[in-house]
Amino acid sequence: MRFWGKVLPLAAAAAFLAVGPVAAQQTGTVTGTVVDATSSRTLESAQVFIPAILQGALTNTQGRFIMLNVPVGTHEIQVQLIGYGEGTQQITVTAGQTTTIEFRLESTALRLQELVVTGVAGATPKVKLPFTVESVDFTDMPVPAPSADGLIAGKVPGAKVVKGSGQPGSDSGIMLRGPTTITGTQSPLIIVDGVITDNTLADISSLDVQSIEVVKGAAAASLYGSRAQNGVVQIRTRRGAGLSIDQSRITVRNEYGRSSLEGSTPFSTEHPYATDAQGNILNSDGSVVDIRFFYDANTGEVCNPTLDPTNSACAPPNPVLAGGVPGKTFQDSPYPYPTYDQVERFFDPGAFYSGYVAAEGRTGSTNYRASFTHQNETGVVDLNDGFKLNGFRLNLDHQIRDDLNVSLSSYYSRSRQDDLGGSPFYNLAFMASFADLQVRDPATANVGPCGDEGCFIWRPDPLSQEENPLYRLDLIDLQDTRQRFLASATVNFAPTAWFELEGQFSLDQSDFFENNVFPAGLVSDQSGVGRGGLTKTSSHANDMNASITASFNKAFGDLTTRTKFRYLLEDQHSENFSVSGDDFSAKAVPDFSNIAGTITAGSSISDVLAEGFFFITALDYQGKYISDFLVRRDGSSLFGEEERWQTYYRGSAAWRLAQEGWWPFDNINEFKLRYSIGTAGGRPGFTWQYETFSVSQGVITPVSLGNKFLKPELSTEQELGLEMVFFNKINTGLTYAWSRVEDQLLRVPLPGFVGFSSQWQNAGTLESSTVEAFIETALVDGPEFGWTSRMNFDRTRQEITQLDIAPYRTGFFYIREGEELGTFYGDRWMTSCSDLPTGVDCGEFDVNSDGYLVYVGAGNTAGDGIAKDLWGTSGDVGGNSYSWGRPIKTEDEDGNRFLFMGNTTPDFNLSWSNNFRWKNFNLYALLDGEFGAEVYNQTRAYAYRDNRSGDTDQGGKPDSQKKSLDYYQDLYNVNANSSHFVEDGTFVKIREASLRYTFDQNTVENLFGAIGIDGLSLNLIGRNLLTITDYM
Helix, strand or coil, rough: CCCCCCCHHHHHHHHHHHHHHHHCCCCCCCCEEEEEECCCCCCCEEEEEEECCCCEEECCCCEEEEEEEEECCEEEECCCCCCCCEEEEEECCCCCCEEEEEEEEEEEECCCCCCCCCCCCCCHHHHHCCCEEEEEEEEHCCCCCCCCCCCCHHHHHCEEEEEECCCCCCCCCCECCCCCCCCCCCCEEEEEEEEEEECCCCCCHHHHHHHHHEECHHHHHHHHHHHHCCEEEEEECCCCCCCCCCCCEEEEEEEEEECCCCCCEEEECCCCCEEECCCCCCCCCCEECCCCCCEECCCCEEEEECCCCCCCECCCCCCCCCCCHHHCCCCCEEEECCCCCCHHHHCEEEEEEEEEEEEEEEEECCCEEEEEEEEEECCCCCCCEEEEEEEEEEEEEEECCCEEEEEEEEEEEEEEEEEECCHHHHHHHCCCCCCCCCCCCCCHHHCCCCCCCCCCCCCCCCCCCCCCCCHHHHHCCCEEEEEEEEEEEEEEECCCCEEEEEEEEEEEEEEEEEEEEEEEEEEECCCEEEEEEEEEEEEEEEEEEEEEEEEEEEEEECEEEEEEEEEEEEEEEEEEHHHHHHCCCCCCCCCCEEEEECCCCCCCCEEEEEEEEEEEEEEEEEEEEEEEEEEEEEEEECCHHHHCCCEEEEEEEEEHHHHHHCCCCCCEEEEEEEEEEEEECCCCCCCCCEEEEEECCCCCEEEEECCCCCCCCEEEEEEEEEEEEEEECCCEEEEEEEEEECCCEEEEECCHHCCEEEEECCCEEEEEEEEEEEEEEEECCCCCCCEEEEEEEEEEEEEEECCCCCCEEEEEECCCCCCCCCCEEEEEEECCHHHCCCCCCCCHEEECCCEEEEEEECCCCCCCCCCCCCCCCCEEEEEEEEEECCCCCCCCCCCCCCCEEEEECCCCEEEEEEEEECCCCCEEEEEEEEEEEECCCHHHHHHHHHHCHHEEEEEEECCCCCCCHHHHHHHHHCCEEEEEHHHEECCCEEEEEEEEECCCHHHHHHHHHHHHCCCEEEEEECCCCCEECCCC
């Protein structure tokens, strides 16, 4: 499509040969604008030309063009712009007159001229960015997420959105281009309609979202200074601005669905105990025993520990192992009782309902949109009310006069969450399959907190130490209530076409209330029968931000400049208060005035002030040579006293080679090289610069030594990119980014003589590199059938390149210099002869059916254990004693058993979306996959403790593959890290899918025209429909 490469040389020659005749001709002027047909937004850098006379022009930043000395007569005039369909009109030029026209271009599926406002000097078409800013428009959201944080999942390369809990109402964690900090949060800075927030996005309705822009690293996010090393996510909500003058519209949307737990967790259905000829389990004295009950040690009668949990005589049964000892016993006998799939029975499909109403309009100089959202999600756990949310939004824009505009945004939400109080999987992992969790105990009817039908059986599995998870869910009431108010006001004054002054104020106010009631009579192992307890927690936070910005936008011939100066002020205030007490005087009155026991309370108040200045300028020469420069100065009360102010910068450049006159490839419409380098920061926590103390029973103990030299973390990122468009249909991009995050904030242990146990210091460096790629195409774009597709790829690697403290463990992870962040260590089991200590002969070892190297003795194999009665025996090799057939821990050359087990960072991420349009039908699907990450399966490990895992069942296996109880207890490793539970976390899921039918206009008017409905569609949608993975 490169018009100028062919036309300009011809035009120069024609002008030279025809100077005399042309000068004598009568001419006129052609001027006009080029706008987007849908939004009426003016389009810059569009190529307008008259092929017959080889004359053309480019539109300026206001979308205007002018062509002088156009010969009189009728001409065909054309316009071309990457990302839009070609426009053609007939014009008649009159001598000495100006002919004015307007082109309204329809965008293609690629939307390459989409404007970006995040991190730039002014609204900039995406094709002219010298760094990466990804955008997701509401048209890319055919499956609305329950909340705004889910809208970018699978749609943006380098963006990872993970919901760490299946609890309804829980928010998602967002990470851009991998970790940037060892100890701090990885969450990006969130901006909603100008409101800068550190709070959850779970309150924000996805149906209100107009677009999301994602800035993934310091090379682009430097504009936001010391809060932006994790990137920036900016959300803009709908405002009614896209409507025609005097148009109004009401939108009603209702969604009803069901949610269920996908996959299964294999639990044991067999037991290891001795039985009689009928399969009944035998006690240690040889009598038949029913292991579903507790027994009184004095009388031998069945007893109920729920009625008196302190009665030590009411004890579990003592069945005898079939082999006498664990080393010779195999779990291969079916239970003589009914068995249950505990996971399938515990998790039931839950209902999801959302209702949404929006009213929007545009009248004269005002546009508005008001919306109401209701959401009710029960989740998949019985006895839990799930999550309810109501939200109201009002956005208003008004043009007071030609040079003065005001924009107001507001949102209020109130939500309530019935808290589960932890994962039910923990207790379920210890429940035997014979335990009927859903049976209520009639002996507890109207006893303590139990109702007429009694409580669920407290300990339905006497051989386990854990309680029935339904017991506590039924009795304990954990309620979380959250209120949220966001508001912003923007005033824009533009006295001239080149100068603009903007003032903005925003507020994010959140209130959180937690009310936990533990009824009197609640039974637990720790306290027996509780006397009741009450805990109330409240927190209040106000985040206020204000700024004033001066913008200068001026064209000097072929050079277009955009410059901004801004001053920002931040004020964050938070208060927290909690009080708890136990021992109700009156059992059913959960009030602090009813507490007979000790009442304890705690509170905190924090205030954070920050201010900043920045200067940014963007230069665009002929639409081909683009550069951007930024300097920002940040001051914050979170920084140490001697480091109150920090400086950040950015420099970027791009070259659009395909816009050069000499560009030889007609089918490559865009070829842009770009480079950017920038810095951003990560702020310390509130108390980290101060001396802190703990107080217990009147004794004050020093905890953390203050540090007046504490600085924010400093991320320096460089980004190199290539973007290309082929045939005006295929858009592709490749980005390589590498960053160095210095001054890592770490809690450093101090020697005892200092008097404080630790101090926060800048004590490390984390380096990373990321490759990102995408390709999107409009494969078919016809009047009746269309097919668009997009594929995203990203891969991140990071390493701790400097650590000024000794290596340390945090949970599963090991932090040390030279290590990848996300690496976890523990006990690793031998799998080959190379794992044996030096000098140990491998002739007496063999690899078993699980892939582990085990001791078998001379002349034996790993399958001879039962046939030769070798289980429970041992032998010596090279001075070391080994138990027959059991796994062996690997040691390094120094005898260390704390070894590498895996890394949570995936090899790469890949997503693929397709959108098919056929007549009135639209089919959409998004596949999302993560490949190569290792996951530690803690739930599976828990199930090994009491031999409740399906792995420990030996029934149906040949004798050569059966393993003893001790074998699986070795792998359990007393809950220490064990490589046996490291699994491949690779997955591919159908993250989103939808099938929509849109009724044609005539049908809608005939059926509903009388009541004003002018559009109707039915949607069948799904989220996380299918996950393909080996992870159990």
